[in-house]
Amino acid sequence: MEQAQDTLLREFEEKIECGFAIEPKDRMPAGYRKHLVRQMSQHAHSEVIGMQPEGNWVTRAPSLRAKQILLAKIQDEGGHGLYLYSAAETLGVSRDELIEQLHTGKAKYSNIFNYPALSWADIGAIGWLVDGAAIVNQVSLQRTSYGPYSRAMVRICKEESFHQRQGYEIMAKMMAGTADQKAMAQDAMNRWWWPSLMMFGPHDSDSPHTGDAFKWKIKRHSNDELRQKFIDKTVQQAEVIGLTIPDKDLKWNEEKKCYDHGEINWEEFSRVIGGDGPCNKQRMEHHISVHNEGAWVREAAEAYSAKQQYSKNV
C-alpha cells in the first residue's frame, strides 16, 4: 500500500518535473490538493472582498465617466472571484464549503482589503498599487502547474491591465491638479504603499508554505522576487507623476540593478492578518449579511426551476 503511494507520488512529481499541467481527474497527492484549495479559495475570496472598499465610492465618483469605470472594474473583480471559485470547485470542494470557510475565518483573504478607502485618491492608489501588485503575482501564476488555476490566471491577467491603468490615470490626474488634490494623492500613496508590499507575503526566509509549493510548481517565483519586481517597475511610475515613495531607505542599487527598500512592518502585517486591522470586522459582517439576505433569491430561483420541471412533466 505504502509502496503504491510512493509510486504514485513519484509519477506525479515526474509529470510536474517535465512541465505537464495537472488536470482535475489526474491523481494528485492530498497535500497538493489541499495547498491548491487553500491558495485558490483565498485568492477567490480576495477578489470578492476587494469589491467592498471600491464599492464604497460608486455613489461618490467625481464624474459619470469615473463612475462607469469603477462599476466595470468592480464587476470584473466579481467575475475574477467566480473564475477562481469555479477552478477551485474542480478539486472537489463545493461553493458552500468555500463560503463557509470564509465566514468562519478558516479561509483568509488578502490582508490589503482590511484597509479603508478614505478618499477618491484611494481608488487611484488601489487600482495602481494594489492591482499592480496583484498583477505581478498573477502573471507568475499563469504558469502554475494546476491547469484550471493557470487558465483562470490567463483570463484574469488579460483584464487586470485595465484596472491598473485606470488607477494610475486617477493618480496622474490628481497630481496635475490643485495643491489639495496633490496632497490627497500623496496621502493615499503614503497609506497604500507599505500594505501593497505586504501583499506578497512574508520574506522567503519566514514563509511557511513554500517548500512543496515550489517543488510542485504551484508557486513559480518567491515572495521576495515578486515584491522586488513590483517595486522596480513602480518607482519610475511614481516619479513620472511627481509622487514620493514613503520609504526613506529606498534607493537604486547599481550593483544588483534593483531598488533596495526599507524594513517592512511585519508586526502590523501579523496584527492585521490576526483580525485587528481597521476593517476586518466590517468586511466580514458585510459579506455574511449580504449572503444571508440573498438567500431568498437562491430559494426563489430553485422554486422557479422546480415549477418549470413540473409543468414540463404534466
Add this chain to the structure above:
Amino acid sequence: MTADNQLDVWEVFMQSKPGANYIHAGSIHASDKQMALQNARDTYCRRGEGTSIWVVPSSAIVASNPEDNGMFFDPANDKIYRHPTFYVMPEGAKAI
C-alpha cells in the same frame, strides 16, 4: 451557519467568432437554462470574447479516465496507412 444551496454547476463553452470551435471557458452556477446562459455571458463574455455560448449541466458531462490514457488513446502507430505519407505517388503527378 446553515448550508445554503448554491445552485447547480454548469460548464460553459464559447465560440469566439462564427466558424470557430467551441472552447471550454469555465463553469458557473445557475438554477435553470436561461439563468445559466445569462450567467455564462456575464461571467465569461464582458469584452466581446464570444458570439455564441453553450451551457451544459456539469453532471451531464462524461470524461475519460486519465489512468486509462495509455490504452484508451493508443496512438495506433502500427496503422501507418492512416497517414497520407504512407502512399507512393507516381513520378510527375502534381497537386496531390
